[in-house]
Amino acid sequence: MPVLKLCINENNAKFMKTALKQITTLMAGHPFRGSIQHASDGEVSVVQMKDVDPESGIDSTDLFKVHLTGWKNPDYLKPGDILFNGRGNRIFAVLVERDFRTTVAGPHFFIVRVQPTIVRPAYLVWYINHNQAQRYFSRHVAGTALPHINRTTLEDLPVIVPPLEVQERIVNAHVCRLKEKALLERLIEKKKQFLDALLDKTLEQYQ
Numbered sequence: 578m579p580v581l582k583l584c585i586n587e588n589n590a591k592f593m594k595t596a597l598k599q600i601t602t603l604m605a606g607h608p609f610r611g612s613i614q615h616a617s618d619g620e621v622s623v624v625q626m627k628d629v630d631p632e633s634g635i636d637s638t639d640l641f642k643v644h645l646t647g648w649k650n651p652d653y654l655k656p657g658d659i660l661f662n663g664r665g666n667r668i669f670a671v672l673v674e675r676d677f678r679t680t681v682a683g684p685h686f687f688i689v690r691v692q693p694t695i696v697r698p699a700y701l702v703w704y705i706n707h708n709q710a711q712r713y714f715s716r717h718v719a720g721t722a723l724p725h726i727n728r729t730t731l732e733d734l735p736v737i738v739p740p741l742e743v744q745e746r747i748v749n750a751h752v753c754r755l756k757e758k759a760l761l762e763r764l765i766e767k768k769k770q771f772l773d774a775l776l777d778k779t780l781e782q783y784q
Contacts, residue, residue, distance in 0.1 A: 592739040592740065594735055594736070594738070596732065596733050596736070597734040597736050598733070600691060600696055603689055604652050604690070605688070606686040606688065607623070607649070607651055607681040610646075613625065615642060618642070619643045620642070620644065621643055621645050621651065622641065623681055624640060624682050624683060626662065628640060631667065631669035631670075632755060632758075634672060635671055635674075651679075651681045652681065652682075653678070653681060654677050657673065657691065657698045658672075658690055658698070659691070659698055660672075661686060661731060662685065663714075664685055664725045664726075668711065668714045669705065669706050670689070672699055689701070696736070696738050697741065703751050704737070713735065714730075717730045
């Protein structure tokens with residue numbers, strides 16, 4: 578398998594290191610009062626923690642429907658938005674990759690909107706989930722019973738922003754890794770099923 582080259586000529590490379598707040602707009606999730614209750618005739622969908630995973634992204638198959646109340650106009654999710662989970666032992670971000678139309682984020686999320694001419698949303702998701710950002714979060718996490726990242730800490734996250742073409746190469750390499758991982762996991766499961774069936778058949782001889 579050929580090695581994917583992510584480097585470019587140093588003389589042509591232009592990158593910057595800046596705080597997240599300089600290249601994004603940050604918003605809080607919708608401020609629900611109390612627990613979120615599903616309403617089959619609700620006009621708005623809600624993405625909650627149960628619906629997201631750092632590798633598989635957003636699972637929209639079982640989103641709760643609700644009737645929104647209160648004074649705040651909803652910030653409906655748009656393609657390219659980033660949902661940041663800053664609570665618990667897994668600090669991560671996921672990308673909104675399609676148009677969910679009338680869908681809001683739950684109150685446990687921050688919504689990050691980027692300037693796509695500077696940084697690609699998929700790259701920023703990868704960066705937040707990668708080692709450098711994760712080390713930053715581990716140094717600045719607050720709370721003990723429920724670790725969390727507050728808004729100021731997230732806004733001050735140092736972000737390395739390489740040229741757009743390098744960002745895209747990094748994202749492509751990451752997507753390839755996830756696809757390879759999924760294929761290997763399916764292969765392992767199929768081997769397990771085959772071996773289980775073979776061993777069951779072997780044991781039948783002694784019953």
